[in-house]
Amino acid sequence: MRDARDLEFVSRGPVGLERLREALEPGVRLAASPEHAVTHQWLDTFDRRLRRAGLSLELATEADPGQPTLLLEDRGALSAWSAPARPGDRAAGRRAWRLEELVGAGPMLRRLAPAVGIRALLPVAEVSTRTLEVRVLDAQDKTTVRLVVEERVGPVAPDELPRVRVVVGPLTGYRRHSDRLVARLRRLAELEPFSGGWPALLPSLAKTPAEVPAGPRLTPGLESAQVVRQILARLLAAAVANAPGVVADWDTEFLHDLRVSVRRARSALKLLGDCLDSREASPLAADLKWMGDLTTPTRDLDVHLLAVSAGGEWHLDPLLAAPLVPYLQARRAAARRQLVRGLRSARWNRAQRRWEEIARPRPPAGGGPGAVPIGELAGTRIALAYRRARRAGIHIEDDSPPEMLHTLRKRCKELRYLLEFFAPLLEGPPFLGLLSQLRALQDCLGEFQDTQVQAATLRELAAEMLADPTAGAEAVMGLGTVDQTLAERRRRARAEFASRFHDFARPRTRRAVAALQPGGRPAPMPT
Numbered sequence: 001m002r003d004a005r006d007l008e009f010v011s012r013g014p015v016g017l018e019r020l021r022e023a024l025e026p027g028v029r030l031a032a033s034p035e036h037a038v039t040h041q042w043l044d045t046f047d048r049r050l051r052r053a054g055l056s057l058e059l060a061t062e063a064d065p066g067q068p069t070l071l072l073e074d075r076g077a078l079s080a081w082s083a084p085a086r087p088g089d090r091a092a093g094r095r096a097w098r099l100e101e102l103v104g105a106g107p108m109l110r111r112l113a114p115a116v117g118i119r120a121l122l123p124v125a126e127v128s129t130r131t132l133e134v135r136v137l138d139a140q141d142k143t144t145v146r147l148v149v150e151e152r153v154g155p156v157a158p159d160e161l162p163r164v165r166v167v168v169g170p171l172t173g174y175r176r177h178s179d180r181l182v183a184r185l186r187r188l189a190e191l192e193p194f195s196g197g198w199p200a201l202l203p204s205l206a207k208t209p210a211e212v213p214a215g216p217r218l219t220p221g222l223e224s225a226q227v228v229r230q231i232l233a234r235l236l237a238a239a240v241a242n243a244p245g246v247v248a249d250w251d252t253e254f255l256h257d258l259r260v261s262v263r264r265a266r267s268a269l270k271l272l273g274d275c276l277d278s279r280e281a282s283p284l285a286a287d288l289k290w291m292g293d294l295t296t297p298t299r300d301l302d303v304h305l306l307a308v309s310a311g312g313e314w315h316l317d318p319l320l321a322a323p324l325v326p327y328l329q330a331r332r333a334a335a336r337r338q339l340v341r342g343l344r345s346a347r348w349n350r351a352q353r354r355w356e357e358i359a360r361p362r363p364p365a366g367g368g369p370g371a372v373p374i375g376e377l378a379g380t381r382i383a384l385a386y387r388r389a390r391r392a393g394i395h396i397e398d399d400s401p402p403e404m405l406h407t408l409r410k411r412c413k414e415l416r417y418l419l420e421f422f423a424p425l426l427e428g429p430p431f432l433g434l435l436s437q438l439r440a441l442q443d444c445l446g447e448f449q450d451t452q453v454q455a456a457t458l459r460e461l462a463a464e465m466l467a468d469p470t471a472g473a474e475a476v477m478g479l480g481t482v483d484q485t486l487a488e489r490r491r492r493a494r495a496e497f498a499s500r501f502h503d504f505a506r507p508r509t510r511r512a513v514a515a516l517q518p519g520g521r522p523a524p525m526p527t
Contacts, residue, residue, distance in 0.1 A: 007167070007168040007170075007178070007182050007193075007195075008165060008166065008167050008168070008193070008194045008195055008196075008197065009165070009166040009168075009185055009188075009191035009192060009193055009194060010162035010164065010165050010166075010191070010192055010194045010201075011162055011163060011164040011165075011166070011190045011191050011192070012162055012163055012190075013163060013164070013190055014151065014163065014164060015149065015151075015164045015166060015188075015190055015191065016132075016149075017030070017032050017132060017134065017149070019188075019190070020134065020147070020149070023184060023185065023187070023188045024136075024181065024184050024185075028136060028181070028184075029136070029137040029138075030134050030135070030136060030137070030147075031134070031135045031137055032132055032133065032134045032135075033132070033133045033134075033135075035130055035131065035132045036062055036063065036064065036130075036131055037062065037063035037128065037129070037130055037131070037153075038060055038061065038062050038063070038128070038129050038130075038131045038150075039060070039061045039062075039063075039126065039127075039128050040058055040059075040060050040126065040127045040128070040129065040198060041058065041059045041060075041061070041123045041125070041126045042056065042057065042058050042059075042123070042124055042125045042126070042198075042199055042202070043057045043058075043059055043097070043102075043121040043122065043123055043124065044057065044121065044122065044124045045116060045117075045119035045120065045121065045122065046119065046120075046122060046242075046245060046250075046251075046253070046254065047119070047253075047257075048124075049115050049116060049117070049119060050112075050115055050116070052115075053115040054074060054075045054076040055072060055073065055074055055075070055111070055112070055115060056072070056073045056075065056197070056199045057070065057071070057072050057112065057121070058070070058071040058072075058073075058199075059085060059102075059123075067084045067085065068084070068085040069082060069083070069084055069085065070082070070083050070084070070085050070102065070103060070108065072108050072111065072112065073197075074111065075196075081107055081108045081111070083103070083104065083106065083108050084104075085102055085103075086100075086101060086102055086103065086104050095122065095123070095248065095250070096120040096121065096122050096248065096250040096251070097120060097121045098120060098121075098251075099112060099113060099116045099121060102121060118251060118252060118253065118306070119251050119253055120245075120250040120251040122250065125198075125199070125202040127152055127154075127161070127198050127202070128152070128153050128154045129150040129151055129152055129153060129165075130150070130151045130153055131148065131149070131150050131151075132148070132149040132150075132151075133146065133147070133148055133149075134146070134147040134148075134149065135147075136177065136181060138177070143171065144171060144174040144177040144178070145168060145169065145170060145171060145174060145177050145178045145181050146168075146169040146171065147166060147167065147168060147169070147181075148166070148167040148169065149164065149165075149166050150164065150165045150166075150167075151163060151164050152164070152165075161198075161201050161202070162192075162194075162201065165194075165197070165198065166185070166191060167197075168181060168182055168185070217424075218230075218374070218422075218424040218425055219374075219375075219425075220373055220374060220375020220376075220425060221373050221374075221375065222373065222374045222375075223364055223370065223371055223372075223373065223374070224272070224275045224369060224370055224371070224372050224373070224374045224377045225275045225276060225362070225364075225370030225371070226361070226362075227374045228268065228272045228273075228275045228276060228370075229276070229358070229359050229360070229361060229362065230359075231268050231272075231421050232265055232268060232269075232355065232358060232359040233359035235261045235262075235264050235265045235268070236261070236265070236352075236355050236356060236359055238257060238258075238260075238261040239258050239261040239262060239265075239352075239355075240352070242254045242255075242257045242258040242261070243258060243343060246258055246339070246340075246343060247340055247343055247344070249336065252302040252306065255295060255298060255299050255302065255339075256299065256302075258295065259292065259295050259296075259299055262288050262291045262292050262295070263292060264417055264420075265284075265288050265355070266285065266288045266289065266292065267413065267414055267417040268417070268421065269281050269284060269285045269288070270285070270414070271381060271385065271414055271417070271418060272377075272381065272421075273285070274368070274369050274370075275368075275369045275370035275372075275377075276358065276370060280354070280357070280358045281358065283354060284351075284354050284355060284358055287350075287351035287354055287355070288351075288355075290347070290351065291348070291351060294338075294339060294342040294343075294348075295339060297335040297338070297339070298332060298335040298336050298338075298339045300457065301328055301331055301332040301335055302332065303454075304328050304454070304457065305325065305328050305329065305332065307454070307482075308321045308324055308325060308328070308482075309321075309325075314482045314485060314486075315485065316481065316482060317481070320481060324479070327461075327465060327468075328461075374422070374425070375425060375518065376518050378418075378421075378422040378425055378426070378516075379426075379516040379517035379518055380517055380518070381418055382415065382418050382419065382422070382426075382513065382516055382517075383513050383514070383516065383517050385411070385414050385415040385418050386415055386434070386510075386513045388411045388414070388415075389408060389411035389412050389414075389415050389504075390504070390505050390510075392404070392407050392408040392411045393408040393411075393501050393504070393505065394505065396408065396497070396501070398498075402448070402449075402452055405445055405448055405449065405497070406449055408445060408501075409442070409445040409446065409449055412438060412441060412442050412445060413442070415438060416438055416439075416442065419431070419434070419435055419438070426516055429512075430511075430512040430513075430515035430516055431512075431516065433508070433509065433512040434509060434512045434513055434516070437503050437504045437509050438504065440500050440503065440504075441500045441501060441503075441504045444493055444496050444497055444500045445493075445497070447489060447490075447492075447493040448490055448493040448494055448497070451486040451487075451489045451490040451493065452490055454482075454486055455483055455486045455487065455490070458479045458482060458483050458486070459483070461479060462479045462480070465479070
């Protein structure tokens with residue numbers, strides 16, 4: 001670990017060794033290593049998990065063949081680590097790494113792993129520099145301070161980035177020397193004090209690829225049709241941004257997030273589609289259903305593979321998981337081929353163009369629900385969605401069939417999406433109270449449904465593997481162990497349901513829903 005509290009300066013013009021000598025003399029002796037070219041790549045997950053955790057991970061590669069270096073800075077803890085990147089495929093143009101491919105065991109991996117999770121690391125910014133390392137010497141030729149002078153080269157954002165970055169690296173026991181050096185550098189007109197390094201200067205590190213202009217700020221007076229189009233535009237942007245990662249198979253979360261965007265868009269059309277022209281909304285609804293169906297098989301197998309992995313939710317013994325994993329991987333490979341063909345098909349392109357068209361801003365609706373101010377529509381639609389959910393669950397008993405809980409889960413998802421769509425309008429205790437009760441109920445229903453679906457899938461897999469002489473009895477035994485675990489989890493979720501639904505349906509929650517509504521008669525819900 002090294003000290004991250006280095007002192008930095010930047011300059012719009014060149015600052016070479018001779019200029020530094022001129023500024024620091026008399027009484028300062030400098031020794032410089034040969035100048036060398038370095039490519040700096042900053043890595044993060046697609047959804048910028050490292051940035052959100054206050055971390056910056058740099059892969060520095062010198063022009064001469066050698067071992068690339070990883071530099072991790074933890075801005076919150078004011079600490080940093082430096083380590084060689086792991087050997088492996090680091091060919092030019094590499095677009096993604098799994099964490100363990102790049103980072104060896106040690107403190108850097110332990111710090112990164114909780115933030116990265118199952119996501120891939122992608123290059124999100126790059127700067128090429130000519131780098132000069134300078135040592136400040138005392139009378140006994142001992143190094144008291146280290147300077148690194150990086151001059152940016154190449155065409156990257158020439159108007160936005162400074163040309164030179166100077167880093168002062170204090171050494172233990174020589175803080176007074178570095179303080180005097182910094183005082184002299186501050187008098188150099190070309191240099192401006194700065195902190196944060198290149199990452200603080202790079203616009204591409206400041207937002208996720210899926211971020212798009214949100215349009216006008218959501219206010220109660222906005223026309224409902226305009227807001228619905230904004231919602232669809234943001235969901236489309238997320239789907240488009242995730243599609244390349246699905247095709248490249250960088251990590252499983254790209255497909256998950258693509259599916260979430262499609263599912264939310266389907267719900268937006270179902271719950272708010274009457275604000276738009278039905279001649280556009282109906283064909284798009286059919287397209288979105290096809291998109292969702294196309295992505296389901298691969299996603300289901302992703303979930304199974306994650307569950308059987310080390311530390312996965314099935315907690316499967318490694319000896320039993322070993323023969324099961326290649327069987328699932330082979331099925332996933334076949335499903336993924338179908339998925340990629342679909343994503344590259346003319347039908348997918350037509351569906352995306354239809355989605356783009358319906359999300360395009362339009363003149364005022366002129367009448368109907370689309371012309372109603374969103375402040376009036378949001379609360380009434382949320383209230384009606386709540387009533388639907390409450391009505392779906394009120395007659396569920398201990399012996400009710402699972403299909404009734406599944407229907408309630410769908411109604412709860414619709415309510416949750418409406419709350420997310422209109423959250424900027426609904427901040428306050430009633431909104432937060434309803435959201436809290438809904439989340440608790442959804443967690444219970446999700447556990448019940450997921451374990452039921454997984455158990456059914458396991459039974460299908462077991463039947464297939466028994467008929468497949470290459471599968472092996474050990475794999476089938478592993479499935480039997482998992483089925484018992486899932487049955488116990490499903491039993492606990494079912495036992496918990498009554499209390500969760502009671503809290504969701506109680507008068508206090510109904511009053512919170514009523515507080516979200518404007519006065520007057522609720523607007524009709526589309527069928």
